[in-house]
Amino acid sequence: MTEVLSAQEVPTIRLDVLDPRFVVDPYPFMEEVRALGPVVRERESGYFLVTGYRDAARVMGLAKSFASDVEHFVALFGGATMECMDNPRHDQVKSIWAKDFQRGTLAERRAFVEHVVDEQTRDVIDRLRAGETVDAVTGMTRAIPTIIIATMMGVRPEDFRQFVQWSDDMGGVLEARDDGSPEGRARVERANRATRELNAYLLKEVARRRAEGGDDLVAKMATSDVPMAEDEIVASNTQLVFAGNETTSKLMGYAIAALAQHPEQRRELLHDRSLVPQSIEEAHRWTSVLVYNLRFVKEEGTVVGGVALPKDATVMVLQAAANRDPDRWDDPSAFDLHRPPQAHLGFGAGLHSCLGLNLARLETEVLINKLLDEVPDWEVLEPAWGTNPMVRGASAIPLRLPN
Template sequence: MTETLHPELPMERSSPLDPPTRLGELRETEPISRLQFPDGHLGWLVTSHSLTRAVLADQRFSNRPELQHSPIRIGGQVVPPSPPSEPGMFITTDGAEHSRYRKLLTGQFTVRRMNQLTPRIEQIVANHLAAMREAGPGVDLVQAFALPVPSMVICELLGVPYEEREGFQRDTGTSFKLSNDFEEIQAAFNRIKAFVADLVRRKHDDPGDDMLTGLIQSGELNDEEVTNMGLLLLVAGHETTANMLGIGTLALLQHPDQLAELRADPSLVDNAVEELMRYLSIIQLGPIRTALEDLELGGVTVKEGESVVISVPAANRDPNRFDRPDELDIHRPATGHVGFGHGVHQCLGQQLARIEMRVAFRALFTEFPDLRLAIPASEVPMRTDMGIYGVHRLPVEFS
């Protein structure tokens, strides 16, 4: 295979709901291609579904941050090297350390416990839809529904006082904005960490029936580990689902035939959620893995120390895995998508996210059968400037 050096990660989209066109071109010609990182590092970009799963399932690739190189600039700056993971930062650890943390969290995220949450999620969704109707006939769906629903759910699950949400929501937004200075992003991240650390201290004196208390009482973790685990769960637990609810609603409104079928048969919602995860693929900047030894991948040699950027949007639109991949089809069996990752680092909270999206989409389109955009679709502000894709705002109206 001829190695063509690409000077940057393709980010420019020709359509708000589709990945950058260049990613699809690379997937067809060079499913693993040479990528030059902003710091000068020569690594790789993976765009095919099969190679994505191969990398994510291969423990010869590391997820440790000090080994990785950033494929983009942050705030116009080259991202400095990251220090090793702090204790409890389970998503950026390998091997036995990762397995230990994962096992503890898996006990907190059982399917049974997630299913037991369903009635409460249904109540949270119903309350926010009632507030929407009272505030209507026009609202910003992000602020009225897509953001507060998963925020309240993860707050209750972790034991975070919901009335204290504004600070961590604001700082989460700051930390994901690619145009911010790296120092500004780090400061926001540190504020979230300080917030969770204070909450952990309070849990010692006032324990509750929540996940943070459960981690503290496991006897397996110190407070620093609990804090860092809680930090990751808090940020990931509301930011990703909130963006899927926002852009997922936009996608369905832009595909009225699909939406009509979903309204006619709400049992399609399970399949629709999987298809939206595949079709939209909001994780647009990775994951990133670094080779721990020389290895062969897709006909090339990836050398020890080289970082590999995986394009989830490209992998989930791979025609070798999905028929008519650029079409939204809620009847499609979209199993096998990598919207929640793959391998040992696959998203721990995926069952919770699925339940939230199923409940939210079903109820939203049942309660508001004439829900529609309040502005032209071309004017919806997209999150092209954020690490997680979606919509900044989604003005909608209803009768």
Template structure:
């Protein structure tokens, strides 16, 4: 089929369960100009170079023709993930002072016991169930609980964030040949509502600080403190990015392991291998499949193709992770693989700064699940997928265990 329809086919829900043949087709093209004037890049070395190229902007407002997603930012300014240096550098550094080293080196590692307790509590709710939905019963509530605890959101308010999160993620989905106006409006409203809630909570923490990130944001007396509006946009980013990617990492991980029972058994007996297995999962089935928000600030040449200034540039991370010119036997899931230079968390100045937390959550969650599940079996394969082609993962993942799994295998 024509290369200029690749993005339409990749984002077509009919291909959500297995986009990898389309990624292989894209790699054969190297760079593929699409019907709408955007350019897809699917090879590892080219993606890696572009992620480190200062001529590539993450600010959608730099596009020659502003796209519909830009409208979704109305009401709140862009978070730093959608900005360029020096503003991106300033905001990211201010955020990191409250999130990780060198200022708060123990914040993430210090959550190990809390995350373990949350995981075990969720698994405890499986008691008596022969069928479990890994998404609704486990992978979805875990990271939202963790990130809410990290920020300091009261437990009784946590359910509000699921509805907001769903609307925001749906709003960023690229859907060629579809009018995104309603999705963008709903995303803007959800983003504004979440931001206002977190801004008000931050102000409460100013008067009554606690040991959480919102308190750290408002009490930071260093030069260049985050403004109230920047606290709102940054907190929304932390909730969405810290939640959605981890949901898919855990769910894709369980799905992959159930499809590879020998590797599942090995990890169950050798839990020390889980950190390497999580890195392989980030390569093999990454939660973030693409970065659809890059824009050249000048005409650039990529693999012999000139991408004009201002054109939408879409980096297909999941395709790069399966590039045979970079990874040996790339379509094989190998939890003992030593080469971990994947694109699962991006690369360059915009690499995912929440990666240490996502890794920790996934390692604890998968190890505990593997120890708990009794003769697990997929009730449906492939499972139904979420609509998003960007943050790709199952919407439900029904797993039978114990007697149900045995009956299903008879």
């Protein structure tokens, strides 16, 4: 019989996710945690850190035992979203949009996605061919997912740029909510203001859809038979804007950078485009957009990694570490697009797996294929990193073509 340890018996470590070095490269920090055991306690916060894939997937996927970070979602979006909900309510709300994000439905939108990618990459490609160094983030990856999700929501094109700005500012809550400095507090206030402004905009859009009807995502939720409070409807659409821009943009950046760092594997894609989807999955496993998330223990004595945790304990699931678990992947720190297919935690797990994962994959696939078609030898200079340790990504990815 496997011995179960008490929470007081686990090793401890100081893990400062606000250390600028963590955002640039969190993996050495997480390997220090992994070396101490399957469950490690963070000294200052008291959080229980989990690095192994099996334990992380269980904590993230078992909603009956581990609650989501409701406070985080309400602070970021101004109300409860499906990420905060347990079943059956979660599935009822998710069902409103589920069909729109299924692979078959999205396949019908492929031509539209290709059109947006063509439009948003034209200037970047021209400038690269002219010998310029161009930022992929401001040039492509921020705009593409925002335009696509905003179009699906029925947003007016003249409002697309404002949507990007709101989404950028909202990310400040994640980056600065634990930063007590004046600059940190100012970022949080900008984030809160962006949330209020976007919510006010969407509240008017919800009312307009109820009056005029429609078949876009806002209309479907605004007129659904699923009972929802007004702030839940607004917050759900706000989250859609944020997720459609923030996480997909970062995934695109990771895929571009990973293939630039591994030109021999990128050359394989030129001759076999069927490898593009699995190269994106490998990029997401290798460099996770979502570095960690929090869950809360619902029942006294719930066992994780051989440790009995107290009720209401906070579990910090280190998704990025779980995606490099050597018990699941051979040589996990290497980028290898030929790995046998296995699920990773880049899109979450279980009940709260990402609704838009198929859309994110499609958008990234179309973008990578476009770059392979037009500028297959792209190079990436040293990226500039943002300050968000949780939803990690580059704030600038300088692209160029070889001389």
